Amino acid sequence: MSNTLQKNKIEEVDHSLYDFKDAVHPSFETNAGLTPEIVEQISREKGDPDWMRAFRLKSLEIYNQLSVPEWGPPIDGLDMNNIVAYVRPDTPMRGKWSEVPSDIKNTFERLGIPEAERKSLAGVGAQYDSEVVYHNVREEVAAQGVVYTDMESALKGKYADMVREHFMKLVPPTDHKFAALHGAVWSGGSFVYVPAGVKVEIPLQSYFRLNAPGAGQFEHTLIIVDKGAYLHFIEGCSAPKYNVANLHAGCVELFVEEGARLRYSTIENWSKNMYNLNTKRALVKKGGAIEWVSGSFGSHTSYLYPMSVLQGEGARMEFTGITFAGRGQQLDTGAKVVHAAPHTSSHIVTKSISKDGGECTYRSAVTIAKNAVGCKSSVSCESLMLDSKSRSDTIPAMDIRNDDADVGHEAKIGRISDDAVFYLMSRGISEEDARAMIVSGFAEPISKELPVEYAVEMNNLIKLEMDDKSAPVCKA
Amino acid sequence: MAEKLLEVSGLHASVEDKEILSGLDLNVSAGETHVIMGPNGAGKSTLGNVILGNPEYIINAGKILFEGADITREKTDARARRGIFMSFQSPEEVPGVTLEDFLRVSKTAVTGKPLKVFAFKKQLKKTMAALNMDESYAQRYLNVGFSGGEKKKAEILQMLTLQPKLAILDETDSGLDVDAVRIVSEGIRQYKNESNALLIITHNAKILEGLKVDYVHILTDGKIVHTGGPELIDEISRDGFHRWEESAAQ
């Protein structure tokens, strides 16, 4: 049965589950700020190949030339001079949970990662601050030729050429200031290669945990799904709350080859001191499909617009997203799609909820190139305002450059209807529960797209605390 | 003497500063079936909303008692838990909440007891079959995309599931075709017993066929101007409300 009724109180997203801190005792960290020396130091520490060292320094130059965007929520609270770009945990990467140092292992256990791996995942990667501390993939999956490893290993191992060929080709450092920053100081992340025709039936998951205060996390995820293959990849993010700004400027590059399909699910629950300036992009070849599922609940400030470049004829993209902004949060989220080939299609469905002074912005861009005839695009976004302290903006743009296109867009904004509350109350449901029921019903079409194991996390996120006396709990 | 369920006395109510009910009195006891008839705009729907405590309607004077307790200022959900139910004229659509989940929660709320899920499911299936409702509706979002007739059936399904002491049916027959009226009437007959009561708000006699009506009240200009037996139904079907509208005007 659906879990709609258990997520019953419209509380702020509960963060207590994530808000425990480990003592910080890294084996190495850089000084705060960003200089060529620091970038060189990171490169040396990581034992980069030469080309990567040069790439980092070039990216830093670009970073210094670019300015922050003139749109979007303010990021004044983020001072790069105070951000520690690289924090290496005091452990090498492990292939068994038992070998991971106990404090770090405890962290991931409290987050339920090892358990999820045993139950329902084909492989798991876990990053702690700047480095991946655990990586493992099921034998039968590895036997199919699926590669799932940390980026550092991939950069030096058998797939070094493949990595070099794809690394930051889709999101070049020139893309925007924080892509350049990423290029300069990236560390950690995952590399996945699914060979042609291989269908990975159960998902792979990476979990990112930022523990050190004032640090940045800049992981790089590179996934190549070869012709006709299928993969579901899940990423989860969390951090304890500190009263200094933390920064997450990760980069995700997804290559979906001919006829392949990739589902990419994210539950982002960074703490509320986090600036989440993340860049995600997929390149989809002929007949391929990218499906994004995105839940944004955490962060102080987010800029997040997964982009799909539909490069091959008949390529498809679907984007399903939900954003919930509570007190002090400014979450600017959405999607971008470029129809660069004929008969490609895009379908975007988003919902947002603003509460307690939280600010949600839905931002999107749908571009249909001149040669991309016969394309279809539909966008539907709905926003719910729970009070008048909050804010909700919808900023979509469509750029259509040929006449053989079918583009539809609709957006709605509103509140919980008094009539609906009265109707539910007339059936004995308290006002609070009635409102909660309407909100979870509003989110339901999106939350049901989230991976099953994350539905549990979703329950933790939209708080399920129920008042035992008045609320009718049904356990089914 | 039957147990008194609802006692409304001297009720004045308004919506957006306009008085709709102007001194209404009504008593309903267990086992009885009451019918409220009246021309459009007489305040029929307001009466149901006020008994259920819709916050859009302001009570300016008067009292509502249920089983002797004063519920005039009580919140809607508390009234529902006392056993008052209303079948809405145009029920709200609630996306994302399935009919079954909703019934489960409201049944638990109304009874205050944990639900036996298996028995509940079985009973739900049976009731839906009796109402000629496709089982798939249980998994559909509450009223979303239901036709007018399906919405009304879903209301009756809720009534049969929640088993209220007093059921108010607000124009439950409107928008229904002949077959649907028959099925809904059958559902209402199934519900009715000696310990509960029905208050049927209607301007159409069709839905009353086959029901044993005890009292018919004529509501015009916010007041009950006449109370009689079931013979009034035929008279109104024939002659309309002129008689009482004139007498009210005098």
Place this chain on the structure above:
Amino acid sequence: MEEQLKNINTLPALTWNHLGVNRAELIAQQTGKSTASIPEEFGRIKTGMGEEAADFAAHNCTDYHVIEAEAGKEIIDAESMRYSLADEHPTVDVTLIHAHEGSSVTVLQSYTSADNTACFHGGLTKIIADKGAWVRLVQVQMLNNRSRHFDDVGFLLGDGAHAEIVQAELGGKDAFAGCLALLEGYQSSFGADTIYLGEEDRRLDMNYIARHTGRKTTSDMTAAGALFGHSDKIYRGTIDFIRGASHSVGHEVENTLLFSPEARNRTVPLILCSEEDVDGQHAATIGKINAQRLFYLLSRGLTEAQAKQLVIEAQFAPAIAKVPDTALQDAIKEYLGRRMQLD
């Protein structure tokens, strides 16, 4: 002398620069005429194209009109603001309309070319609709394909006032239009009906903003257009609910018909909201004529050109019907018909 205006039709909330929709630039032609005096009461009215355009118009005014409708009176002016441009002469008209309590005002402004010279037109219209007043501003632009044009409009609405703008942007080389309505009064309402036609290398750049600050206010913006040739069009439509504008409703719809593989259409429909108790909606459809409909019309013996014309006219009809002069209505239809024959 030319003057470059750099912050024109600015999007009320900015987005990615590469989309080219955040703002526009336009080259205006100075007239050397004197400055129009804008009375204090009109000074605070903001316009859709923004201050630069409004200031330029005020400083280069060639035609100045003030319309004041006394309380309860009705004014219909469909004659005095018809501009026929010729001989490369620039025209910049400034019109101030004050509809006092309970009055009713209908104003027609039309811009056409008398010859084939490249002319410049700039317009600024500011409107105050007091309590219970009713105002309709109709602007029809059918300049030749060498001319440049802008029309900048601002409304201020009092309690229960209703104002609407009907804009037909059908000609010119570069056409800019902007309109901002400030719905300040309780239960005030605003409507915008825009129709546009893109052809050859026409550039159309529009910015509509309905800003709700009063309670129970309503806005309804509709745009319909057809793009031919190499035309390039941007339509920005913003519903802006400010905190306190409770019980307000804002709706916006744009339908764009595409007739050329070389045309470019950009649509940017915004809803900005800092008030919980509102109902805001926008919708846009962009594409070819519905194939079923076209087939149906062809099956009744219409040629493709006739069928397209019929469909476009049907889209434009509600706006054209509001033009307060049947001769001009016919002229618009004829103008559209001629354009369709060219295709």
